[in-house]
Amino acid sequence: MSQAxxxxxxxxxxxVDVVIFTLRDERLQVLLVRRRxxxxxxMWAIPGGEIRPGETLRDxxxxxxxxxxxxxxVYLEQxxxxxxxxxxxxxxxxxxxxxxxxxxxxxVPRTTDDADHVSWCSIKDHxxxxxxxxxxxxxxxxxxRYKLEYTAVGFELLPxxxxxxxxxxxxxxxLGEDLDKRNFRRKILSxxxxxxxxxxxxGEGRPARLYRYRDDAVAEVKARRLFP
Amino acid sequence: MSQAxxxxxxxxxxxVDVVIFTLRDERLQVLLVRRRxxxxxxMWAIPGGEIRPGETLRDxxxxxxxxxxxxxxVYLEQxxxxxxxxxxxxxxxxxxxxxxxxxxxxxVPRTTDDADHVSWCSIKDHxxxxxxxxxxxxxxxxxxRYKLEYTAVGFELLPxxxxxxxxxxxxxxxLGEDLDKRNFRRKILSxxxxxxxxxxxxGEGRPARLYRYRDDAVAEVKARRLFP
DNA sequence: ACAAAAGTGTTGAGAGTACACCCATGC
DNA sequence: GCATGGGTGTACTCTCAACACTTTTGT
Numbered sequence: 001m002s003q004a005x006x007x008x009x010x011x012x013x014x015x016v017d018v019v020i021f022t023l024r025d026e027r028l029q030v031l032l033v034r035r036r037x038x039x040x041x042x043m044w045a046i047p048g049g050e051i052r053p054g055e056t057l058r059d060x061x062x063x064x065x066x067x068x069x070x071x072x073x074v075y076l077e078q079x080x081x082x083x084x085x086x087x088x089x090x091x092x093x094x095x096x097x098x099x100x101x102x103x104x105x106x107x108v109p110r111t112t113d114d115a116d117h118v119s120w121c122s123i124k125d126h127x128x129x130x131x132x133x134x135x136x137x138x139x140x141x142x143x144x145r146y147k148l149e150y151t152a153v154g155f156e157l158l159p160x161x162x163x164x165x166x167x168x169x170x171x172x173x174x175l176g177e178d179l180d181k182r183n184f185r186r187k188i189l190s191x192x193x194x195x196x197x198x199x200x201x202x203g204e205g206r207p208a209r210l211y212r213y214r215d216d217a218v219a220e221v222k223a224r225r226l227f228p
Numbered sequence: 229m230s231q232a233x234x235x236x237x238x239x240x241x242x243x244v245d246v247v248i249f250t251l252r253d254e255r256l257q258v259l260l261v262r263r264r265x266x267x268x269x270x271m272w273a274i275p276g277g278e279i280r281p282g283e284t285l286r287d288x289x290x291x292x293x294x295x296x297x298x299x300x301x302v303y304l305e306q307x308x309x310x311x312x313x314x315x316x317x318x319x320x321x322x323x324x325x326x327x328x329x330x331x332x333x334x335x336v337p338r339t340t341d342d343a344d345h346v347s348w349c350s351i352k353d354h355x356x357x358x359x360x361x362x363x364x365x366x367x368x369x370x371x372x373r374y375k376l377e378y379t380a381v382g383f384e385l386l387p388x389x390x391x392x393x394x395x396x397x398x399x400x401x402x403l404g405e406d407l408d409k410r411n412f413r414r415k416i417l418s419x420x421x422x423x424x425x426x427x428x429x430x431g432e433g434r435p436a437r438l439y440r441y442r443d444d445a446v447a448e449v450k451a452r453r454l455f456p
Numbered sequence: 457a458c459a460a461a462a463g464t465g466t467t468g469a470g471a472g473t474a475c476a477c478c479c480a481t482g483c
Numbered sequence: 484g485c486a487t488g489g490g491t492g493t494a495c496t497c498t499c500a501a502c503a504c505t506t507t508t509g510t
Contacts, residue, residue, distance in 0.1 A: 051322075055313065185491085187472090205482080208488080408500075409462090433509080434463080434506065437462085
């Protein structure tokens with residue numbers, strides 16, 4: 001292929017994108033922005049931006065998160081790095097994608113210098129996205145579902161206190177399948193990661209006991225081995 | 229922090245590193261190179277290099293792999309991207325790390341323009357490494373062990389034909405624990421991913437039946453759910 | 457015949473799954 | 484008193500883990 005010598009790979013722009021998940025209106029949603037500038041101006045995209053000197057990649061992601069939602073201290077992890085040479089016609093663009101999970105609260109998205117519209121959007125019905133962002137979104141969803149099965153990310157979707165039915169509903173929405181109430185409760189309680197907060201939530205029927213996630217809980221992974 | 233405007237994050241160098249695993253001498257080993265140039269000249273490091281125009285990140289990793297080992301068509305996956313601002317004092321260096329798994333054959337490492345020594349090295353007894361490469365190595369090992377439990381990477385460590393005892397030994401070496409022979413054989417055979425090649429390997433005792441991995445096998449993941 | 461490695465079954469314990477009714481509250 | 488959602492237990496199946504002896508070959 002190309003025989004460009006070393007130290008001359010040309011100008012490379014490194015950006016960080018963050019797929020921000022939440023639960024709203026009984027659906028799994030992501031935050032999207034409409035780009036104000038650049039070759040994809042006017043198109044919807046995953047929020048993000050260039051890395052700045054002195055920032056770690058995670059710093060850049062956290063900054064993006066705060067700029068768009070005002071939230072700090074949320075669940076965030078690095079996802080995958082996309083760097084195909086033709087993903088942006090203007091420049092060599094390498095994007096380190098992340099995903100974040102924020103609680104189902106009333107977060108008001110904020111516009112920024114780069115984005116003239118910001119909006120929550122259902123995962124299964126999103127507009128056409130800039131670059132290869134649709135691919136990133138799919139990958140993030142796959143990973144979220146996957147991690148839900150063997151880690152405690154699920155709790156990040158809910159506010160600090162929640163009922164068991166709310167938790168079950170969150171799992172059902174993300175996994176896209178129904179779960180048995182009695183089995184769900186037995187399993188989640190026997191895992192020992194929840195504690196009753198003491199409060200109750202009153203609604204239409206019998207009040208539901210509120211729980212919180214024990215932060216001293218070790219949400220350990222016990223994958224069933226496929227082979228050995 | 230720094231208020232560098234957009235499109236001015238300065239010069240960023242993007243490199244791709246590849247942690248190459250193999251089995252040699254009853255140990256899990258990785259390929260290391262001794263750097264010929266740069267701030268870490270004379271130090272051992274994980275092989276890799278800068279991305280070139282027209283190359284995908286995977287292309288760069290595959291090229292590195294071929295330059296160092298001559299191997300093509302091996303197992304390779306992206307691992308994690310490291311980009312802390314202080315990992316190289318000279319420049320902003322973002323490294324997309326990968327890991328590869330190559331069969332336990334007699335691969336002769338090759339030196340390159342960048343590396344005056346190349347050598348296999350036991351994973352648990354490696355020299356001090358340049359940059360944050362020790363961290364990358366640890367992370368790669370963790371991921372390899374992890375994937376071994378729910379995918380078919382294990383087979384990539386062996387030549388095309390192998391005995392069940394060889395396969396079990398490979399698993400034991402990587403996982404660092406002993407496995408029960410009967411349970412191992414029952415489980416691996418009932419998974420339906422192996423087929424007898426028809427041959428036998430003669431050694432000290434009774435000849436062992438040779439197997440190969442069925443490339444039409446779907447090595448599906450069945451993680452046991454932790455919570456729901 | 458003996459050394460050396462290959463090969464082979466059973467049992468008990470724990471986890472997963474399917475399934476239907478009573479309970480506490482607000483109106 | 485009734486509608487609404489909260490809360491509870493049991494039986495069957497399947498997978499996992501522990502465990503020891505026979506078979507085939509080379510010398």
